[in-house]
Amino acid sequence: MTEQETIHVADVSEGIGGDATAEPGTPVELPVVDVLTGRSFITGKSGSGKSNTASVVIENLLDNGFPVMIVDTDGEYYGLKEEYEILHAGADEECDIVVSPEHAEKLATLALEQNVPIILDVSGYLEEETANELLLEVVKQLFAKEKRMKKPFLLVVEECHEYIPEGGGMDETGKMLIKVGKRGRKHGLGIVGISQRPADVKKDFITQCDWLCWHRLTWDNDTKVVGRILGSKYASAVEDLGDGEAFLMTDWDESIRRIQFHRKQTFDAGATPGLDDFERPELKSVSSDLVGELQSISDEKARHESELADLRQTLDERNQRIAQLERELADARDLSNMADQFAQALLGKAEAPYRSGAGPSAGSAENGDQSVLKSYDEAVAATREDGDSRDSDDDGSADGDANETDENANEDADPPIDDVDPVTRADVAESALRFDDAVELGTREAVIEELRDRIEALPELSRGMLRHYRREGVSDPVAAHIDAGGDGDSGHAYSRHRPIRRAGLIRHAGRGHYAYAVPDLIREAYADRLDEESVREIVRAVETAFVPPAERSYPPDAEPTEVDPARDPATDAEGDSATVDESPDAGLADVGGDAGDGSDDAGPTDADDRSGGSELSDAAQRLAERGRTGDQ
Numbered sequence: 001m002t003e004q005e006t007i008h009v010a011d012v013s014e015g016i017g018g019d020a021t022a023e024p025g026t027p028v029e030l031p032v033v034d035v036l037t038g039r040s041f042i043t044g045k046s047g048s049g050k051s052n053t054a055s056v057v058i059e060n061l062l063d064n065g066f067p068v069m070i071v072d073t074d075g076e077y078y079g080l081k082e083e084y085e086i087l088h089a090g091a092d093e094e095c096d097i098v099v100s101p102e103h104a105e106k107l108a109t110l111a112l113e114q115n116v117p118i119i120l121d122v123s124g125y126l127e128e129e130t131a132n133e134l135l136l137e138v139v140k141q142l143f144a145k146e147k148r149m150k151k152p153f154l155l156v157v158e159e160c161h162e163y164i165p166e167g168g169g170m171d172e173t174g175k176m177l178i179k180v181g182k183r184g185r186k187h188g189l190g191i192v193g194i195s196q197r198p199a200d201v202k203k204d205f206i207t208q209c210d211w212l213c214w215h216r217l218t219w220d221n222d223t224k225v226v227g228r229i230l231g232s233k234y235a236s237a238v239e240d241l242g243d244g245e246a247f248l249m250t251d252w253d254e255s256i257r258r259i260q261f262h263r264k265q266t267f268d269a270g271a272t273p274g275l276d277d278f279e280r281p282e283l284k285s286v287s288s289d290l291v292g293e294l295q296s297i298s299d300e301k302a303r304h305e306s307e308l309a310d311l312r313q314t315l316d317e318r319n320q321r322i323a324q325l326e327r328e329l330a331d332a333r334d335l336s337n338m339a340d341q342f343a344q345a346l347l348g349k350a351e352a353p354y355r356s357g358a359g360p361s362a363g364s365a366e367n368g369d370q371s372v373l374k375s376y377d378e379a380v381a382a383t384r385e386d387g388d389s390r391d392s393d394d395d396g397s398a399d400g401d402a403n404e405t406d407e408n409a410n411e412d413a414d415p416p417i418d419d420v421d422p423v424t425r426a427d428v429a430e431s432a433l434r435f436d437d438a439v440e441l442g443t444r445e446a447v448i449e450e451l452r453d454r455i456e457a458l459p460e461l462s463r464g465m466l467r468h469y470r471r472e473g474v475s476d477p478v479a480a481h482i483d484a485g486g487d488g489d490s491g492h493a494y495s496r497h498r499p500i501r502r503a504g505l506i507r508h509a510g511r512g513h514y515a516y517a518v519p520d521l522i523r524e525a526y527a528d529r530l531d532e533e534s535v536r537e538i539v540r541a542v543e544t545a546f547v548p549p550a551e552r553s554y555p556p557d558a559e560p561t562e563v564d565p566a567r568d569p570a571t572d573a574e575g576d577s578a579t580v581d582e583s584p585d586a587g588l589a590d591v592g593g594d595a596g597d598g599s600d601d602a603g604p605t606d607a608d609d610r611s612g613g614s615e616l617s618d619a620a621q622r623l624a625e626r627g628r629t630g631d632q
Contacts, residue, residue, distance in 0.1 A: 007060035010259040016237040017247050017258035028259045036152035039181050040192040044215020049244035055264040067115045073159040075123040076270030081283035083266050090121030097294045104137030136173040146187040160193035161200040181208050198225045211250040216241040347495040447525045448541045454503040455545040462499045463546045469516040476513050
């Protein structure tokens, strides 16, 4: 960089506005510091010489080693590469490098720290938003770096009315250019705005300029601007200026001169095409190292875009898989609902004679039987299309042995119902999947609402059985059925037991027994992150759906008379005496137990519980001894 203080760009010409103290042809020189750090506006109609004026100023700065950045909106400054090693960056193939907003910081670094002159060609971008974003980011980087470096640097902006219009609608790019015009000088960042329509340029920018060049203008709106700024005599004289001639107004000497700018020395890529053949000169290329640094940014961006495309493809595949699993889950739920309907229809058919009250001869009983049989037949027809929907889980040799024992002990008993098999791994997995699908992890209201909905969807007798499991902790279906007001038939008990098990509210505890599972469901919903007091609070909130208010304040193992004041202990005593014999062994004999034989210490088998055999569980016997009436 030289120590040249002025640049010779024009000579004085004759006519209105000429410098009376200087003869025509006197050299006109511009101070370099004022040009580099100042604010300028060059205007004139198309063909009047405004772009030539900007090129002459730029050529003189480059000759003296001063770097500039040119925002080229029409792609007409690449001719400078005929004489100067200047980086041509943009979106066209003719550019040295294709750039995007990601290159902004590197471009500013090259311009300010490595003194590389740059043509920022925004004419090739198909999307105007991309070009605006690129310019915005570059100007931001220049402004930020200049606050630290304080280095004289000139930014030339063609067609500035597109960025800083007078009529409003200025975006962030225009606001940034106005900021440079107002505050850039103190940091060393100068700006030159070029436009063929001064009436369309924001006056806040024009009035901030230190030097202005007015080439030929003919439109009334434009000449009025000249009259307001220079005076009325210049408003008419500006229409008669020749090509390359202009009124130069400068603040440093407070003068207005009529001057003739020199002709640019490099290839005029912006000249109007004529009949002569167009011959593009040989242009200089920039260092491959500079292009390599910028190319690495482009390669990194391409790599990120490729990775992003791969991630999007993977996400689409997983979304499709999720949708497929959701459809399969919906189909599985439909099958489960059909199986439940079949079981309820089967139960209804089995209980039809009991509901009629008067036997098969009664007309009402016949109507009831017809209704039950109709629903039963519909359920059978619905499930037949999808195969046998009743549970057919194999429970190993233990259940087989138990069933064989039951058949030997009760040859005349009805065969066991198919839907009373113990819970399998598939049942547990289905319950967990339904719970995870319905409840968002860790949301207290969602957990309570989901469990309450499951409980409220249960038949009334099934809810009574759930209350039994809450009190007993671990029990069996027959005992729960009797406690809830049902009979001792295992087929009925297991049919009403199934909705509770399917809802996941109880879990298999081994040997035909089940455990109350609501607290465990809550712990699992929170991934075991809750303390026991919080678990108990949520359990109490859930249990309001099926536990009577009088029973909530008592521990689960409280006596019935404690939670039901209306129950008469004397009646219970009478019921006990009426239900069982005075001898405990006789009582067991009445309900099918092994009277007085202590050899069967293992208690009833699972098969006995499921098939309605001769022996009830210990819990069922305790409930029977509490005073069940004859019809129960």
